[in-house]
Amino acid sequence: MxxxxxxxxxxxxxxxxxxxxxxxxxxxxxxxxxxxxxxxxxxxxxxxxxxxxxxxxxxxxxxxxxxxxxxxxxxxxxxVNQRELTDALAHLESLPGEAGYFTQSFCIDARYIQPFNGERVDAMREIIASDYAGSWLEAPLLTSLILAADRVDSTTGVQMAYLKNWSWRSAKPLELKDPGLIDGxxxxxxxxxxxxxxxxxxxxxxxxxxxxxxxxYFGNYHVWESLVRWDKPETYGVANKRTDVRGDTHRSDxxxxxxxxxxxxxxxxxxxxxxxxxxxxxxxxxxxxxxxxxxxxxxxxxxxxxxxxxxxxxxxxxxxxxxxxxxxxxxxxxxxxxxxxxxxxxxxxxxxxxxxxxxxxxxxx
Ligand SMILES: C[S@@+](CC[C@H](N)C(=O)[O-])C[C@H]1O[C@@H](n2cnc3c(N)ncnc32)[C@H](O)[C@@H]1O
CATH class of the missing domain: 3.40.50.150 (Vaccinia Virus protein VP39)
Structure with missing residues (x-):
């Protein structure tokens, strides 16, 4: 094998x-x-x-x-047409950063990712919402964006807290990679x-x-939840979690x-x-x-x-x-x-x- x-x-x-x-x-x-x-x-x-x-x-x-x-x-x-994915990733990569919900909530109010990278996440996420929502490209683009953000984060792997000082990897520029689709x-x-x-x-x-x-998991990975849902929820606490983390809706037995x-x-x-x-x-x-x-x-x-x-x-x-x-x-x-x-x-x-x-x-x- x-x-x-x-x-x-x-x-x-x-x-x-x-x-x-x-x-x-x-x-x-x-x-x-x-x-x-x-x-x-x-x-x-x-x-x-x-x-x-x-x-x-x-x-x-x-x-x-x-x-x-x-x-x-x-x-x-x-x-699928792999070329379309390659072109869409290149398009997102070319966007200048623009501070928005993600930068404010997760890079300034909380410090999961450095603001210069957060601004690019904001710009890319807005274009995925406006240009690719509902198309076959939406999921692989979001996957690529989450993985790129994860590579430059400043946590120990969960989003209930972030490091006191920026991690070394958070200083690197965010880079989208092809997620590598699988046959079958x-x-x-x-x-x-x-x-x-x-x-x-x-x-x-x-x-x-x-x-x-x-x-x-809903609280531990609230940043990924919010990035995918793009519902820009109210947040609370030092970790800036979504307010629905506190409710019962997302409890698991x-x-x-x-x-x-x-x-x-x-x-x-x-x-x-x-x-x-x-x-x-x-x-x-x-x-x-x-x-x-x-x-x-x-x-x-x-x-x-x-x-x-x-x-x-x-x-x-x-x-x-x-x-x-x-x-x-x-x-x-x-x-x-x-x-x-x-x-x-x-x-x-x-x-x-x-x-x-x-x-x-x-x-x-
Ligand atoms: C131990 S992790 C699974 C890890 C996975 N095998 C992997 O290698 O990445 C448990 C998963 O269960 C999910 N989960 C928790 N409660 C659930 C439920 N009631 N129904 C479905 N999924 C649930 C969480 O979102 C989390 O992704």
Missing amino acids: RWVKIVLVIKYLGSKRTLVPLLGALVEASGATTALDLFTGTTRVAQVMKRSGKTVTALDSATYSKVFADTWISLDATT HGDAFLGDALQLTAALPAVDIAYLDPPYNQHR FNSRKTMPAAIAKLLGDVNAETIVLSYNNESWLGREELIELCRHRGHVEVLDYEFKRYIGSQIGIYNRTGALVGEPGVRRNLEHLLLAGPKATLKRMIQATEHIEVRVAGEA
């Missing part, structure tokens, strides 16, 4: 960057031709599924994640997995990677100790797949044995455990603008569990396929 390196990466909490080769091998060995990536986030796992020829369904509740999935999963590189077929869905999963098309294999603690066990159980009942792979973590509210028990009704169960360095923000602490530590450094290692459930013969092939794969113990940022 040939693994294609994914060059465009984004800092994302819980991203399965280091597990991608392993997950790809598991999916391949299962013999699947159709695959679901629930909680797709950056779409890294869905991308590896699609690159190996599967027809992929990707779902997440974050609007920026839907944009990533529209770009890398729904679009088929063999059927797929579909992207935006919404709550608990409400949508039962109605998704049946697949051979499903990968489930829900959040495992109280930290909400997976972010609460009280609701999470029932949510996982419902998901495991709803997902229409012959084989499932569930990612979980020893910092979660459910233990390994409880998770195994929850998976049992789906067939045979196997567990693979991997040790990881924790997310970088937890290692160095998270600081606000005045330099005060707003997040404590925590335990540095965690265990990632991969629970496999399905037909015994399929699981046996999958486990065998992992034997030659080395999982690099690395940070997630």
Whole structure:
């Protein structure tokens, strides 16, 4: 099997960057031709599924994640006019900066990106809204803009705070890159997995990677949410979060100790797949044995455990603008569990396929 390196990466909490080769091998060995990536986030796992020829369904509740999935999963590189994308990226790159909502909210009132880059983000985002909204180019242009902004940000990877002093990378000029569309077929869905999963098309294999603690992605990545929605919301606090971060609308049942066990159980009942792979973590509210028990009704169960360095923000602490530590450094290692459930013969092939794969113990940022 040939693994294609994914060059465009984004800092994302819980991203399965280091597990991608392993997950790809598991999916391949299962013999699947159709695959679901629930909680797709950056779409890294869905991308590896699609690159190996599967027809992929990707779902997440974050609007920026839907944009990533529209770009890398729904679009088929063999059927679009690549020249149009190249020209549109060049057009955006040529625009002079013009300060607007993004610069004021995220570069001056808060300091995620330096103002000279924020002004270009504003100019590009306005043109995407006026010239490309509704066209096939909208998603790849937005994806390219988010990735470009991420490369020059001044955070430790989450947007609940920013560094006291500008990061070294924030001084570099923002540069749009081609996101690199992928050949093949797929579909992207935006919404709550608990409400949508039962109605998704049946697949051979499903990968489930829900959040495992109280930290909400909607608040952690509010800058990307606002950049994609371009609804220019009111904001609050030092981090300048959208005011709807405070409400209940964007709460996920997976972010609460009280609701999470029932949510996982419902998901495991709803997902229409012959084989499932569930990612979980020893910092979660459910233990390994409880998770195994929850998976049992789906067939045979196997567990693979991997040790990881924790997310970088937890290692160095998270600081606000005045330099005060707003997040404590925590335990540095965690265990990632991969629970496999399905037909015994399929699981046996999958486990065998992992034997030659080395999982690099690395940070997630
Ligand atoms: C651990 S991350 C997934 C990371 C992903 N596998 C990757 O490699 O990038 C969890 C994801 O679940 C999404 N999420 C949280 N609650 C959700 C819900 N109720 N329904 C769908 N997606 C949800 C978050 O937006 C986040 O992208």
